[in-house]
Amino acid sequence: xxxxxxxxxxxxxxxxxxxxxxxxxxxxxxxxxxxxxxxxxxxxxxxxxxxxxxxxxxxxxxxxxxxxxxxxxxxxxxxxxxxxxxxxxxxxxxxxxxxxxxxxxxxxxxxxxxxxxxxxxxxxxxxxxxxxxxxxxxxxxxxxxxxxxxxxxxxxxxxxxxxxxxxxxxxxxxxxxxxxxxxxxxxxxxxxxxxxxxxxxxxxxxxxxxxxxxxxxxxxxxxxxxxxxxxxxxxxxxxxxxxxxxxxxxxxxxxxxxxxxxxxxxxxxxxxxxxxxxxxxxxxxxxxxxxxxxxxxxxxxxxxxxxxxxxxxxxxxxxxxxxxxxxxxxxxxxxxxxxxxxxxxxxxxxxxxxxxxxxxxxxxxxxxxxxxxxxxxxxxxxxxxxxxxxxxxxxxxxxxxxxxxxxxxxxxxxxxxxxxxxxxxxxxxxxxxxxxxxxxxxxxxxxxxxxxxxxxxxxxxxxxxxxxxxxxxxxxxxxxxxxxxxxxxxxxxxxxxxxxxx
Ligand code: NAP
Numbered sequence: 001x002x003x004x005x006x007x008x009x010x011x012x013x014x015x016x017x018x019x020x021x022x023x024x025x026x027x028x029x030x031x032x033x034x035x036x037x038x039x040x041x042x043x044x045x046x047x048x049x050x051x052x053x054x055x056x057x058x059x060x061x062x063x064x065x066x067x068x069x070x071x072x073x074x075x076x077x078x079x080x081x082x083x084x085x086x087x088x089x090x091x092x093x094x095x096x097x098x099x100x101x102x103x104x105x106x107x108x109x110x111x112x113x114x115x116x117x118x119x120x121x122x123x124x125x126x127x128x129x130x131x132x133x134x135x136x137x138x139x140x141x142x143x144x145x146x147x148x149x150x151x152x153x154x155x156x157x158x159x160x161x162x163x164x165x166x167x168x169x170x171x172x173x174x175x176x177x178x179x180x181x182x183x184x185x186x187x188x189x190x191x192x193x194x195x196x197x198x199x200x201x202x203x204x205x206x207x208x209x210x211x212x213x214x215x216x217x218x219x220x221x222x223x224x225x226x227x228x229x230x231x232x233x234x235x236x237x238x239x240x241x242x243x244x245x246x247x248x249x250x251x252x253x254x255x256x257x258x259x260x261x262x263x264x265x266x267x268x269x270x271x272x273x274x275x276x277x278x279x280x281x282x283x284x285x286x287x288x289x290x291x292x293x294x295x296x297x298x299x300x301x302x303x304x305x306x307x308x309x310x311x312x313x314x315x316x317x318x319x320x321x322x323x324x325x326x327x328x329x330x331x332x333x334x335x336x337x338x339x340x341x342x343x344x345x346x347x348x349x350x351x352x353x354x355x356x357x358x359x360x361x362x363x364x365x366x367x368x369x370x371x372x373x374x375x376x377x378x379x380x381x382x383x384x385x386x387x388x389x390x391x392x393x394x395x396x397x398x399x400x401x402x403x404x405x406x407x408x409x410x411x412x413x414x415x416x417x418x419x420x421x422x423x424x425x426x427x428x429x430x431x432x433x434x435x436x437x438x439x440x441x442x443x444x445x446x447x448x449x450x451x452x453x454x455x456x457x458x459x460x461x462x463x464x465x466x467x468x469x470x471x472x473x474x475x476x477x478x479x480x481x482x483x484x485x486x487x488x489x490x491x492x493x494x495x496x497x498x499x500x501x502x
Contacts, residue, residue, distance in 0.1 A: 002082075004031045006038055006212055007191040009045035010198060010205025013038065019214045021184050024088030024328050024362060031184045033214030036221035039176065043225040045206030046145035046174035053207045054142050054172045057497060061170060062109035064201045068161055069105040071193035071200075072098065082185040083155050088328035088362065093291060094156070101156040104163050104452050108170035111475045118498055119484070134489040139499050140482035142172030144229035147222045149243075150180035150187055151234035152330050153294045159183070160190040160210055163452075163473055164232030164257075171481040173229075174207045178222050181213040182331045188212075223247050223256070230481060232472065233258040234296065237385070237463050244466050257480050258466040259459065261385040262413040263300040264447045267402060267430055269423035272444070273309045280418055281316035284391065285324075287446035289366045292327045293389030294334070297414055297447040297458075300385060303405055306372070306395035314393055318353045318368055321391075326356075326363040334387060335362045341386030342367050348382050349375045350392060364388050373401040377408060399426055406430055411461025411468065412438040414447035437461065439471065 005012040015032040022028065053061075072079070076098055083094040111117060118140050125135035146168040150159035157163060160177050168175050179187035191210040198205055211218060223231050223246050231247060233240055233256065240258040247256040268280060287299050304310040329335040339358045346352050350369035358365050366389035373396035376382045382392065396402040409415070415434040419427045427443075434441050439457035450458055456474030459465040465472070470480050492500055 002029050002185050002188055004029060004188070006032060006034060007195055007210045008038055008042050009049075009209055010195065017214070019181065021086060022332065023085040026085035029185055031188075031212050031214075034178065034211040034218035036217050038211050039218060039221045039225060042176045042206075042209035042211055043145055043222075043227040045209060046176050047227045049174045049204035049206030050142075050144055052204045053174055054144070055496070056172065058112040058115075060201075061172060062113055064197060064203055065105045065109040065166065065169060067197040067201050068194055069102040071197050072102055072105075072161060072190060075189050075193055079156070079186060079189050082189060083183065086183040086185055087155050087330050089155070089291065089330075097154065097156045100452060101162060104157065104166045105161065107452060107475065108166045108478065111478065112170050115498065115501070117475070117478055120499070125489075136486050136488050137490070137495070137499055138484055138486040139496065140479075141485045141496075143481055143483050144173060145227055146173045146175050146481055147225075147228045147231040148175055148177045149219065149231070149233040149235065150177060150183070152180050152182040152334065153291075153296070154234070155180075155183040155186045156190070158234045160187045161194060163477060165208070167477040168232065168481045169208070171478050173481045175209075176222060176228065177208065177210045178219050179210055179212045184212050219243060220246060224250055226250075226252065228254065230254055231256045231258070232480070234472070235260070237261045240466065255480070256466050257470055257472060259296060259413070259472050260463045260466065262296055262411075262460065262464045263383065263385050264297055264412055264414045264416070265301045265303060265406075265409055266299050266416040266418065267406065268302055268304045268313070268418040269420070269426050270305055270307075270309070271420040271423045272418040273304055273313055275420050276418070277309065277312050278316055281313055282320055283446050285317055285320040287448045288391045289321070289324055289389040290448050292329050292364055293366070294330055294387065295448050297450060298389075299414075299416060299447050300390065301383075301392045301394060303373075303394045303396055303402055305399065305402065306397055310393070310395055314353065314368075314370055317391070317393070321366045321368050322354055322356070324366050324389075326358070326365045328362050329364050329388065332362055335364055338364050338386065338388035338390070341388065342390055344381060345369045345386065345390070345392065348379050350382060366390065368393070370395065373397055373405055376405060377401075383408070383410065403429060403433065406433045406437070409437050411464040413458060413460050413464045414438050414440045414442060416442040416445065416447060418444055439464065439468075
């Protein structure tokens, strides 16, 4: 049952002004608009809760994370129903995303039961040394209340109880979530699961609050609130940069862990394209159009050498793409941005390969564009992300130009190389360039489908992310919300239980 309210420290609170959801299908619902006053209350409660939750034992936090996973699963049917109505995503995708979300919570519950994540270091006292050395112990500590922005393109895995929230709660941080206005009902049901988990685990209710969006002042007041110590964000380059700048201009600047945009280039080397034209073409089309292209790891650009194999590849991709029906996008705004992104491509000497035209509605046709390497190198806009199922083939005159294109790429979440046998020496030249550009380098694969595991890096140099040393997926993402503190000459009686048990 949808209440249309905010969850603030265990209370369901409404506000005078309401907004109506814009589902792709099914009925709309009314939701209370978030306000800076609600953000203030949630942040103060999160600070208060930090004094207990931030000092809780890992097994207590693990039980809480496991309980949230259980409560989300219990509401699985309801979440899938409202989630697919709000976002237009098929039920199967939402079920898969729910499994990932629950899996992330359980993974973090396990991760913190092994103290490796604390990176404990100990230098024993050397009283007889000249000068004498005191005993020094180092451990990672949670940093305080964290702001999390729900992402439009992951209504579960990067929203209320998604990866940012799971890693922050695992670290011992408290959380204030700003829900995305594209899926307020989905956010609320997950908030209900959290509310029940808080009560069942007897956790301080201020540990996590969920405020719905509505107006820009909600997100702005959240990142500027003096009690908030870091931000987790996935969204647009423009929105993310605006919030990042607000974080940097605070009296106390705080880290903004933003994942903003990536075109995820694929370099297809000569032997690979000649041996596996059809296989690579169908793999690319599958990855490019998955989820209507609304993934941050969507491989938007393929760089090939300008020869006959490239023409065969383009023909094959064009045929496969032309067989795909238009599909509904997450929001009106996103489909509008997609249409204008495709128009921008056409105006930049990129040849459009398909006749289909996107109409003025929420449905999007996949698109394919082709351009020469020299055009791509001289027009910066061709390297910008078109969020949706649009691909660009860049035909490089020779391998030197391909290398130059790699060098000119801005920061990416992923870079892919397709190679066969004799391509090895070319791949060896590309890898040192690409590993300075992206968080994940893929050989003979496609970047969509991000494994949630210990060795995953989902991040990269700007604008892929605002912190190139961090990841927002996988267990290493907990590091974003921890800070090393060392204790010098400190009696055991004053030390945190994590330090004593190490
Ligand atoms: P968005 O516009 O960046 O919004 C994300 C969140 O940030 C929302 O909660 C939004 O609040 C807030 N926000 C944005 N600008 C703000 C500002 N100036 N001040 C305060 N809060 C602000 O992203 P979106 O709504 O998800 O989608 C819009 C576009 O983002 C898409 O067309 C696509 O280009 C891009 N996108 C990229 C990725 C990716 O992974 N690369 C993922 C999703 C979206 P409101 O609810 O108030 O707007």
